[in-house]
Amino acid sequence: MPKPHATAPGDRLQPVPVGLFLPRRVQRTPRTGVPDWHGLSPSHLAYLIRRYTHAGDVVLDVDAHPAALAATRYLRRAPARLITGRHGPRVRLLTSAPERRAARRPGTGVDLILASLPAGTQRLTQDSAATAMTAWRPLLRPGGFLLVGLTPAPPGPGEFSHRATVIAAARAAGFFYHQHIPAVLVPLPEHEPRTNPDHPGEADDRRLLAGRHLPAFRDLVVFGTTATGEENPHA
Known part of the structure; x- marks a missing residue:
């Protein structure tokens, strides 16, 4: 997942790379009892944070999720919290004094923002997502990234997919589309359970709910800002 160079105006848009994120045996973070980040294990989340940041970089999870913290x-990054006040959103570092000295200066902005959409039970629309992203974008440093985890629930009849809505x-909001990462959450069966001519076994039954597949993957989409501050007056 390399960090790309900015695309000059008029350049032909290239296809966005797709990286399939398969479940694998990885060492968990030292803290036990840490919940999954919206279906993604803490170890897999740590892998993504490590690929998009460096030691001392500032990472902000919009929902202040304990797995992200x-x-x-x-990973020796600097966690941050989103504070909303009458003057708009701002970032507060959740670090000790030595960690603050090792982290980037707060004025340079956040290096990676983590968010899940839609938030809670609200209906996801392009306007609501754009409003949220427009508020988050000035918090990022030039060249920073926004990683969005999409709900596994399908859109309603006549609605666009959540991924298409969030990309638009x-x-x-002024981001460029960097990468699509389907994160597989569970080991996939070797065969489609419903094609089994015999009665499905207990293991297959656990994969189906009312004859339908349980969620097996989660869409992650990554967006970036340009490497200069020209498009980000608040950087």
Whole structure:
């Protein structure tokens, strides 16, 4: 997942790379009892944070999820919290004095923002997603990234997919689309359970709910800002 160079105006758009994120045996972060980050294990989340940041970089999880905090500290990044006040959103570092000295100066902005959409039970629309991303974008440093985890629930009848909605909203907010990462959450069966001519076994039954597959993957989409501050007056 290399960090790309900015695309000059008029250049032909290249296909966005797709990276399949398969489950594998990895060492968990030292803290036990850390919940999954919206379906993604703390170890897998730590892998993504490590690929998009460097030691001392500032990582902000919009929902202040404990898995993001644990993975960020484990990787010696600087965790941050989103504070909303009458003057708009701002970032507060959740670090000790030695960690603050090792981290980037807060004025340079956040290096990676983690978010999940749609938030809670709200309906996801392009306008609501663009509003959220427009508020988050000034918090990023030039060249920073926004990683969005999409809900596994399918859109309603006549609605666009969540991924298409979020991509359009991100572009409207001034981001560029960097990468799509389908994260496989469970080991996939060797065969489609419903094609079994015999009665499915107990293991196959656990994969189906009312004859339908349980969620097996989660879409992660990554967006970036340009490497200069020209498009980000708040950087």
